[in-house]
Amino acid sequence: MSLKRKDLLSLAPLSVDEIKLMLDTADSFKEVTGREIKKVPTLRGKTVVNLFFEPSTRTRTSFELAAKRLSADVINFSPSSSSVVKGETLLDTARNIEAMQADVIVLRHSSAGAADTLARGVKSSVINAGDGWHEHPTQALLDLYTIRERGLGFEGLRVAIVGDVSHSRVARSNIYALTKLGAEVRLVGPPTMMPWGIEKLGVTVYSNMDEGLRGVNVIMMLRLQLERQGRALFPTIREYARLYGLTAERVKLADSGAIVMHPGPINRGVEIAPDVADSLSSVILDQVANGVAVRMGILYLISGAG
Amino acid sequence: MCRLCSYWVRPANLLASVGREGFFMSTVRLALRTILSMKQSVKKQRVNEKLVMDTGDIARALTRIAHEILEHNKGVTNLALVGIRTGGVHLAHRLVKRIQNIEGVSVPIGELDITLYRDDLALRKNQPVLRKTSVLFDLTDKIVVLIDDVLFTGRTIRAAMDSLIDLGRPGEIQLAVLVDRGHRQLPIKATYIGKNLPTSREEKVQVLLEENGEEDRVVIAKP
Numbered sequence: 001m002s003l004k005r006k007d008l009l010s011l012a013p014l015s016v017d018e019i020k021l022m023l024d025t026a027d028s029f030k031e032v033t034g035r036e037i038k039k040v041p042t043l044r045g046k047t048v049v050n051l052f053f054e055p056s057t058r059t060r061t062s063f064e065l066a067a068k069r070l071s072a073d074v075i076n077f078s079p080s081s082s083s084v085v086k087g088e089t090l091l092d093t094a095r096n097i098e099a100m101q102a103d104v105i106v107l108r109h110s111s112a113g114a115a116d117t118l119a120r121g122v123k124s125s126v127i128n129a130g131d132g133w134h135e136h137p138t139q140a141l142l143d144l145y146t147i148r149e150r151g152l153g154f155e156g157l158r159v160a161i162v163g164d165v166s167h168s169r170v171a172r173s174n175i176y177a178l179t180k181l182g183a184e185v186r187l188v189g190p191p192t193m194m195p196w197g198i199e200k201l202g203v204t205v206y207s208n209m210d211e212g213l214r215g216v217n218v219i220m221m222l223r224l225q226l227e228r229q230g231r232a233l234f235p236t237i238r239e240y241a242r243l244y245g246l247t248a249e250r251v252k253l254a255d256s257g258a259i260v261m262h263p264g265p266i267n268r269g270v271e272i273a274p275d276v277a278d279s280l281s282s283v284i285l286d287q288v289a290n291g292v293a294v295r296m297g298i299l300y301l302i303s304g305a306g
Numbered sequence: 307m308c309r310l311c312s313y314w315v316r317p318a319n320l321l322a323s324v325g326r327e328g329f330f331m332s333t334v335r336l337a338l339r340t341i342l343s344m345k346q347s348v349k350k351q352r353v354n355e356k357l358v359m360d361t362g363d364i365a366r367a368l369t370r371i372a373h374e375i376l377e378h379n380k381g382v383t384n385l386a387l388v389g390i391r392t393g394g395v396h397l398a399h400r401l402v403k404r405i406q407n408i409e410g411v412s413v414p415i416g417e418l419d420i421t422l423y424r425d426d427l428a429l430r431k432n433q434p435v436l437r438k439t440s441v442l443f444d445l446t447d448k449i450v451v452l453i454d455d456v457l458f459t460g461r462t463i464r465a466a467m468d469s470l471i472d473l474g475r476p477g478e479i480q481l482a483v484l485v486d487r488g489h490r491q492l493p494i495k496a497t498y499i500g501k502n503l504p505t506s507r508e509e510k511v512q513v514l515l516e517e518n519g520e521e522d523r524v525v526i527a528k529p
Binding site: 002003004021024025027028029031032035036037039040041042045297300301303304 | 419422423427428430431432433434435436437438439440468469472473474
């Protein structure tokens, strides 16, 4: 099968087959990234524009590397150095980029739905690289890829997503994809950080971390997004770390072969203890490495569709 | 397997667990065999299909190619076979087996997916499904024999050569194909050919192999 979509905006509407196709395609690119010459001529002559309205190092670099390894031309566009400060709207900026014949626009924006608006306004393919609190589909796909790479099957897999779920687009994309693939998803965090009615997505909510971690195969930690939290959602960082920080003792509550994931950047000593982040069960750096392969796969599939 | 077979196999297994080698078992086996032979005879009578190589022809052509490869390269020193997905990979495995039988040495084998190197990606509506390339040995100074089932325009071979060169620097690249059907669009010539097959451009040459659950044969399908 092949992907029929022009854009990748969200994992919520994707079918299981589409998700599996993306993971399988990433597998082929993982081999390419392991070569001495890590470049293939597939997207020669295509242009990928990274349009990032929020600071990002990992995701932008990952997309840039992915596009370059496919031989596409890449332009990085950041609002501080552009006409956006002069009052241009998102759609106008994008139309200008499109007029320069960009084939793919990778968008990161602080407003939920920004990628969707853009996709309806331009002919270029749009990849959502994070829109507000909504979704971050490529991050979830690389999480899934990393889980699968570790030999864990999705059917019946127990995954605990721990931390500030309400502000986390990574969590939302993972919930959609994991529940679709048949995994059991537990959300662990203080009630102030749990979106109202999130159980409707087929997940179980735990406010006690030790209970939530018991017997899980995957521990997915979320970053404490202090910059997004307008008001105080917990008394002190120290208290948060004590109640919801991942320590070596807490990892022992999970299944013996459990893996620890984190979308980065990690706050050592806050949501994750340094020795856990550096332990053998941590796959945090595998996630980063797989990110390039997964994004190469998505660029490949997207640029052929539509 | 076909829907018919899997439907019959399951009750057969059930009966086997009840009483081994009973009357039922032999009846079920007989029924299974009849269905299988019926299925094969249906396969042979497919319309609009002209048989150009049968199982024996393919086996003999591959044996000859194996000998030619060894003769041409004076043995197996530095030799490696790389099959182009998917038909070429099966043929490469068969050739490796034959070379092993002749020389008693197992030569390294690789698998190539040329999708990322195709020159028609921009023209296609949908991206073809990607599979994995796996060349787990060092290509430097190797004599690499590329293996494909059908040689047609030569564009696949161009892509395969580019892909190989990205993986390393082989000392020499040779090409073995089961069928050469002509109509080249690039200056490419096979080193070893199973059968030269004059065709018209509209005809479709299909190499069907056991590995894909078919009876070994090469057919021309009329448009």
